[in-house]
Amino acid sequence: MARLTVNGQTHNIDVEPDTPLLWAIRENVGLTGTKYGCGIAQCGACTVHIDGEPVRSCSIPVSAAEGKQITTIEGLAQNGVLHKVQQAWIDHEVPQCGYCQAGMIMAVAALLKQKPRPTDAEINSEITNICRCGTFQQVREAIHAVANA
């Protein structure tokens, strides 16, 4: 059993403590916006926030997330209003297939919280998610648009 707080709601779930947080979120809590891409913390599709920090949820056990505040893509909007990063993603039409974008948005939201006006170099070092469709040009454009809004 594990006790997880996801998007402000507490869930008691029946999992082995070494289950990756990603799969507990997807299969036990039932929120599938957070994606599996590699399972080894390479691609970033599984990025969630734990106590506000971006974390690749495929590579930490559920036991390490107990008692902490977990935010997934489903919890990013507040009171029905999209997060500014989500809105920028719509305005700049960032997603292509969209599969990696939940992780990308979570990584960018965390970056902008730390650095509201990131330089290109900061974007380069902090946003390391893989996107096979190749949306990077629009990702960068949308980040700067949020920063300059």
Added chain:
Amino acid sequence: MNMIPQIDRRSFVLGTTAVGGGFAFGLNLPFGGPEVVRAQDGSPEVNAWVVIRPDDTVVIRIARSEMGQGTLTGLCQLVAEELECDWSKVTWEYPTPGQNVARKRVWQSFSTGGSRGIRESHEYVRKGGAMAREMLLQAAANQWDVPASECIVDKGVITHKTSNRSTSYGKVAEAAAKLEPPKDVKLKDPKDWKIAGKSMKRLDTPDKVTGKQVYGFDLKLPGMVNAAVKECPVFGGKVKSFDAAKVSGMPGVKKVMKVGETGVAVVADTWWHAKTALDALPVTWDEGEHAKVSSDSIAQWFKEGLDAEQAFVGNQNGDAKGAIASAARKVEAVYFYPYQNHAPMEPMNATARYTPDKCEVWVPSQDGEASFAAVLAASGLPADKCEVYKIHLGGGFGRRGAFQDYVHQAVLIAKEMPGTPVKLLWSREEDMVQGRYHPAMQCKLVGAFDKDNNLTGLHMRLSGQSILATVRPQIVEQQKGRDPLVFQGVADSGEHAFGYTIPNLLIDHSMRNPHVPPGFWRGVNVNQNCIFLECFMDELAQAAGQDELEFRRKFLAKHPRNRGVLEAVAEKVGWGKPAPQGVHRGLAHMKAFGAYVAAAAEVSVEDNGNKIKIHRIVAATDPGYVVNPAQVDRQVAGSFVYGLSGLFLQECTVKDGRIEQTNFDSYDSMRIAHMPKVESILMPTGGTEPWGGVGEPTICVAAPAVLNAYYKATGKRIRSFPLKNHNITFA
């Protein structure tokens, strides 16, 4: 005009009732009389492409698959343009493959590969929209008892000016659906387009930023179980034995089974449980005859093909061998392109539910009908007892069209658990080692010069793997052993025609097919052919001491559209003018998938040439017509990510008969830090030539433009890939 669907209402109603009414979609016949075909919610179909709800919502049927390339929105724009409906009221749905079969393929092909989504279907989907418009106008005219020619429509509102009456599509759709469709309709001149040709917002964005979009990986069905699968890692091998008892007591495990002769699967309550048990399952493989094959043995075999007597000719004029024999000077080079995996972000998956009376599959597929065929084959059930429901793809890139191995597996597993939906997910590791790989290819090029430095002949000898020999053997058989697709981008005519006129030309292929399963990797064979040809054109120009653009121009007189895109990028990048300090430029162009594409790259190098900084890319695209400029720009920019990831980072090597790379740690992909600024020039020239595609063509010019710039920066000509093998990486 022979692509128009035969909308014969009587025959398709008969056709659909004949299959027993087992398909809910679009066929709820009890509503409103037998002549009206209805969508699931009861709204009338004006025709197969257009359903209109009473609230004026327009539902456009999309047969092709959305996998990020924007085809869904583009096809909706084309239908809506002719329909003259209100774009803000447009939504869409996928007809099912089973329905298409039952209705005599009224939606024609579902195949979404070869950059064909829009270019192959634009005419008949526009006709579908135009015919629906005419029927809706006629229905309103009938209601008012006036000639239809006196009625006009704007954004779905029909008006009869003289009597000052108006109505809306939603109000007359029911009556329109009962009318005979017009025999023919005239399509608008693209100059008059208001919706098509414009950068309308994609219809599928909002759910992709909130986590709501359901991909195959995310599907949930009542009572569903999860499966993980492992195929023999040596292609062609089989399962010898496995010890199910070792894992059957592990948490959540429900079943451990063989899948066909070649794989094993674990079914569990959750996928994580299934995967954990599968990893622990002892399996012994009968690796078969290919267990000793390696990248080196393949390379040696290909190398012999570079000078082999026998080869299939793809393009020939004059006497290239004679010109080379009598040349004052020869230039020769050998290139190599590796195996590569598609690696879409969403690994392969399919969900199946089987009973002896019905087999249903939910799958992210580039070709719903290919999925359907796989369901029939694996289930053993007839077409009227099978159905496929398509889901948006988390990337496709050619892996999810012709190949439906995961559908086959899902059905075989579901057959062992009748009535229970089984979701089969591949791990990234399985996705990497069970690919359908970009074929490996070597190429020897020989150019002949006379004493005045005129190019008098060119021989391009390809040696390597054919995709079609494995995937479409009937085509290769018809061609007496030749694979015509190998010559993409250097063919003698057609959508992949060679872009130069060179005296004494020979392009041929020594076919050598290792056991590694080949596939259509975004861009397919133009990827290697454009590197071979366009890098060698630079080599020839440099050997002749000529400017690379001027040298090419001599052979472009009969290729105005190739020349057009090449000159466009050259001009914009500033070719012939001084570049910033330390920055060097390279060019490439090709006709691919019916479109003309070119790229110019600006690069600098660091660390003695071991690091490449790509400052800027200029790309030009002439696909004839552009349906959504913003989305084409995105396909163009994304093509540099796909193409340059391949150039710098990606190779699948073979050892002991299997692929060595198992995840993104050993098969990396470009990140935002490496992304150059891409300036896209869209320059559609219109005209009557078939439209070109845009999802794939630009990938092929990415690598040679950068390689040609790298040579200018360093004097080093790299001829084998990826660049990581030369310790060259992104700066």
